[in-house]
Amino acid sequence: MSILPSLLAVLACVCFVSCQSEEEIKRERYITEGILVYKGNCANCHQTKGQGLAALYPPIAKSDYLVNKNKVICLIRYGQQGKIRVNGKQYNRPMPAHPQLSDLEIAEVVTYIYNQWGGEKKVTDVKSVAPVLEQCRTELSNATMK
Amino acid sequence: MLKQKLTPVLSRPASFWAKNKQWLILPGFLTLLWACGGAGSDRLPILGQREAITKTVDGKQVTDSVYQTIPDFAFVSQYGDTVTAKTLDNKIYVADFFFTSCPTICPKMKVQLKRVYEKFKGNPDVMLLSHTIDPAHDSVSVLKEFAQNLGVTGRQWLFVTGDRDKIYDLGQKSYMVTAQADSTAPGGVIHSGAFILVDKDKHIRGIYDGTTEEGVDKLMTDMDRLLAEQAAPKS
Numbered sequence: 001m002s003i004l005p006s007l008l009a010v011l012a013c014v015c016f017v018s019c020q021s022e023e024e025i026k027r028e029r030y031i032t033e034g035i036l037v038y039k040g041n042c043a044n045c046h047q048t049k050g051q052g053l054a055a056l057y058p059p060i061a062k063s064d065y066l067v068n069k070n071k072v073i074c075l076i077r078y079g080q081q082g083k084i085r086v087n088g089k090q091y092n093r094p095m096p097a098h099p100q101l102s103d104l105e106i107a108e109v110v111t112y113i114y115n116q117w118g119g120e121k122k123v124t125d126v127k128s129v130a131p132v133l134e135q136c137r138t139e140l141s142n143a144t145m146k
Numbered sequence: 147m148l149k150q151k152l153t154p155v156l157s158r159p160a161s162f163w164a165k166n167k168q169w170l171i172l173p174g175f176l177t178l179l180w181a182c183g184g185a186g187s188d189r190l191p192i193l194g195q196r197e198a199i200t201k202t203v204d205g206k207q208v209t210d211s212v213y214q215t216i217p218d219f220a221f222v223s224q225y226g227d228t229v230t231a232k233t234l235d236n237k238i239y240v241a242d243f244f245f246t247s248c249p250t251i252c253p254k255m256k257v258q259l260k261r262v263y264e265k266f267k268g269n270p271d272v273m274l275l276s277h278t279i280d281p282a283h284d285s286v287s288v289l290k291e292f293a294q295n296l297g298v299t300g301r302q303w304l305f306v307t308g309d310r311d312k313i314y315d316l317g318q319k320s321y322m323v324t325a326q327a328d329s330t331a332p333g334g335v336i337h338s339g340a341f342i343l344v345d346k347d348k349h350i351r352g353i354y355d356g357t358t359e360e361g362v363d364k365l366m367t368d369m370d371r372l373l374a375e376q377a378a379p380k381s
Contacts, residue, residue: 045253053296
């Protein structure tokens with residue numbers, strides 16, 4: 001009889017833990033996939049440890065540019081032209097677009113980048129990435145129509 | 147009974163070896179002689195095509211093998227001056243093919259070639275020669291900015307541009323690497339990630355994978371060997 005409340009408590013605990021670990025499992029899954037996307041599409045220029053290459057390609061690791069997460073999401077798919085300033089240094093080399101990356105792959109690589117070098121411990125979900133990409137697409141097509 | 151039956155079977159091969167022993171030594175000895183008199187075990191091979199040339203020396207017919215060499219060329223460096231084969235006289239050098247806007251293997255190659263540059267910096271016997279395969283985009287000023295951004299100063303590492311067909315021709319025929327335009331490839335050009343080591347006689351002495359650390363470690367070891375070999379005055 002008196003065992004019931006404690007049983008419920010244990011059940012609640014199990015539930016809580018499994019919910020937590022489900023989120024954690026998702027994070028790990030995103031990161032694992034993100035590493036592969038990073039190695040295949042980013043590491044050539046930005047290097048495997050995200051340190052960049054001399055004054056040619058800016059670093060991603062400890063980069064102050066990471067505060068603009070929406071910009072980061074968009075430039076991965078649509079590329080980036082002209083001068084940019086990272087950690088006080090100016091870079092001026094175009095970054096190619098990656099139209100072949102899906103919304104999910106971009107979400108995964110962003111999750112990896114921000115967990116590895118941006119001090120985050122959470123998933124950047126594909127559900128939050130998709131509208132950002134959609135907005136950039138509209139803005140870019142408007143800009144080219146003008 | 148059994149033993150008697152077996153003995154002849156066993157002794158036959160043994161007698162065969164014994165009988166032919168001296169003949170077996172001969173090819174082994176010849177191989178040894180060829181290896182010593184020929185290349186020498188610690189010398190790098192000379193790569194590429196070779197042809198037998200028969201000429202007359204002191205009234206006798208002598209056959210000699212002539213190795214492929216890098217022919218003369220004329221390109222323009224990141225400083226705007228002309229670079230020819232003569233610029234590389236009395237140097238061992240590493241050649242490669244790339245383009246500045248290449249998103250694929252070139253950045254890897256440049257990271258690796260930078261290691262070579264750092265290791266042999268200031269060595270008057272060593273040069274690096276990077277040919278652009280996208281001269282339409284990679285003008286002198288683009289190459290200069292690229293070199294500066296990479297942290298390269300001075301004339302030890304030259305980035306050259308020039309006539310596209312001549313660069314492709316030299317790459318394919320003389321340096322034995324692939325380089326060709328391909329609109330389906332990222333950046334519009336496909337090319338090899340090879341580093342080619344050329345000696346002071348303009349012979350190719352090695353081809354290395356310029357995209358990996360192991361490949362370039364091997365290149366640097368071989369450069370030390372080649373420098374040691376070619377430092378000695380010719381007899």
